[in-house]
Amino acid sequence: MTVPFQRENDVEVGESIPPMTAHAVSVSLPTWKANVAYEEGEEWVVGKMVTGYPRFFIHKTIQAFAHAIVSKHGQSGERAMLFPTHVIAERCQKFFVSQAPGVEQQLRILDLVPLSEEARSEDLAIISPRVSALLYPEDKFKIAKQFWQHSGDGVSSRRAEYCHSLFEKGILVNATTLSASPRLFKGPKRYRTKTSIDLTDSASKSNGDADPHDPTQFVEERFGRNLDLSKTRNAKLAVRRRIAGSLTENVGLSEAVSLAKANGTEHATGRSEDDVYLYPCGMSSIFNAHRNLMTTKGPLKSIVYGFPYIDTLKIVEKFGPGGEFYGFSSSEELDDLEKRLENGERFLALFTEFPGNPQLRSPDLERIRSLADKYDFYVVVDETIGNFLNVHVLPYADVVVSSLTKIFSGDSNVMGGSLVLNPKGKNYKELKRTWTLDYEDNHWAEDSIFLERNSRDFVSRIERINANAEAICDVLRANPRVKKVYYPKYSETRPHYDKCRTPNGGYGGLLSVTFYSKEDSIMFFDTLDSVKGPSLGTNFTLSSPYVILAHYGELDWCAKWGIEADLVRVSVGLEETSRLVSTFQHALDALTQ
Incomplete structure (x- = not known):
């Protein structure tokens, strides 16, 4: 007797993932039809969404805070976009003007800062409970949303939730209502501070290495929440050490912080924790890399090599003089680039992913590095999909970026990004100088604490996910209805991947599959018993019709680069291997019924 297949991962459309x-x-988009309906803005999907991917869907806690700010400080017909600092709000303002000349008179920035001296103490500077709101005409929302999405520098939902609470209590106030002159202050020296609205905390300027005082019960009680300030700095330090490679085992926070820095030198990976910078999300790392590279070398065009995640290309196109796109990640494209360089063309940087998304092709980093050294451009490598336990790309890059939201966290409940400078690179000194002057640590305190907790078992999770992904590839590749499985191990670009693969590294947890018919793609996706929604690198298997979800408005453009609209992307999780194999086999069996 055949045992009926039991579904375990049905999540209602619009529900958060995890529920x-x-x-x-x-967010759950459990059927092909639901994904298309989301892209077309149909109410039966959009109206049910309790959340979404944070750069594409402004979290409802952020929306609520923005509405409260406009209600109190705004005017009729205005909306607000929220950022961690005045500087970032100004960048959004400049982007507005570039996209809609003449709108500048309708824009203004409102800085919300803590009312009391205690709130602006060095202790609370660790978490920086402040927000800068750009108020703009509500009919220009699309422009504000573009900056929010592409830059990744908006406030996080946890920051908004915390600061909204202070705002409602009258503790977070309009900075212009405060006196700019020093005030008489009575109390411990630890709470004395400047009152300028430009007070940019020393903790944020020092890459998380400021030496904070032990937080007191006073600060905790004053702000009405149990946010352990002492853990914030340590959490950020532990995260940076994991990224640097000094933490190669699953360890807790106290052990991570107590480990020595190896006399301040680079670890075996070549990375130093002093050269690891945290950002609000992975796209923020890329956006700020591009911005800082232009500061260092000037506003030159950049190269995007290999089919990229959508916003990388948008950043190059919209926030500088533009770029050149090589979407096949082929040797022929590098031949073309080399000829252009030989003929005198010059570029700022080459941005690439290792491997790419969604075809998992691996660029020839060795050749790219050689061209960069000869013709003087920077190399920025996004290692999110490969991840630094599987691949070691730093020797070929000036800057390595990653989305910590993905496999580094795994729990799908916190955003984060990292950027690493190559201390052995020829451009290191000038880049280090730029980052030292420019960097602000805007990763919200609570997010850092969650990220550190989630990443403690990062090392052991990677091995399991690598093995599960290969097992699923074997099932898919054996089925005659499958057209192609995209995975670094089976790609024609595998030699490039293997050149960067670490001694114990695997081929990652992301794969894509295409079928010979659209009907098979839809049937497979709808039958597959996994949670379904945007993002990747989750501890649970997560699938999506990726091209539909990421490129719905440009499917013909994708097709020109060999990206099929009906591709299904799978981010493999930690489930028991035999159960995963059975799940995928069941979805494939549905194609013949």
């Missing part, structure tokens, strides 16, 4: 998670970074 009932306040700060989840994915």
Whole structure:
């Protein structure tokens, strides 16, 4: 007797993934039809969404805070976009003007800062409970949303939730209502501070290495929440050490912080924790890399090599003089680039992913590095999909960026990004100088604490996910209805991947599959018993019709680069291997019924 297949992962359309998670970074779009309906804005999907991917869907806690700010300080017909600092709000303002000349008179920035001296103490500077709101005409929302999405520098939902609470209590106030002159202050020296609205905390300027005082019960009680300030700095330090490679085992926070820095030198990976910078999300790392590289070398065009995640290309196109796109990640494209360089063309940087998304092709980093050294451009490598336990790309890059939201966290409940400078690179000194002058640590305190907790078992999770992904590839590749499985191990670009693969590294947890018919793609996706929504790198298997979801308005353009609209992307999780194999086999069996 055949045992009926039991579905375990049905999640209602619009529900957060994971379900009932306040700060989840994915949302359930459980059928092909639901994904198309989301892209077309149909109410039966959009109206049910409790959340969404944070750069594409402004979290409802952020929306609520923005509405409260406009209600109190705004005017009729205005909306607000919220940022961690005045500087970032100004960048959004400049982007507005570039997209809609003449709108500048309708824009203004409102800085919300803590009312009391205690709130602006060095202790609370660790978490920086402040927000800068750009108020703009509500009919220009699309422009504000573009900056929010492409830059990744908006406030996080946890920051908004915390600061909204202070705002409602009258503790977070319009900075212009405060006196700019020093005030008589009575109390411990630890709470004395400047009152300028430009007070940019020393903690944020020092890459998380400021030496904070032990937080007191006073600060905790004053702000009405149990946010352990002492853990914030340590959490950020532990995260940076994991990225640097000094933490190669699963360890807790106290052990991570107590480990020595190896006399301040680079670890075996070649990375130094002093050269690891945290950002609000992975796209923020890319956006700020591009911005800082232009500061260092000037506003030159950049190269995007290999089919990229959508916003990388948008950043190059919209926030500088533009770029050149080589979407096949082929040797012929590098031949063309080399000829252009030989003929005198010059570029700022080459941006690439290792491997790419969604075809998992691996660029020839060795050749790219050689061209960069000869013709003087920077190399920025996004290692999110490969991840630094599987691949070691730093020797070929000037800058390595990654989305910590993905596999580094795994729990799909916090955003984060990292950027690493190559201390052995020829451009290191000038880049280090730029980052030292420019960098602000805007990763919200609570997000850092969650990120550190989630990443403690990062090392052991990677091995399991690598093995599960290969097992699923074997099932898919054996089925005659499958057209192609995209995975670094089976790609024609595998030699490039293997050149960067670490001694114990695998081929990652992301794969894509295409079928010979659209009907098979839809049937497979709808039958597959996994949670379904945007994002990747989750501890649970997560699938999506990726091209539909990421490129719905440009499917013909994707087709020109060999990206099929009906591709299904799978981010493999930690489930028991035999159960995963059975799940995928069941979805494939549905194609013949």
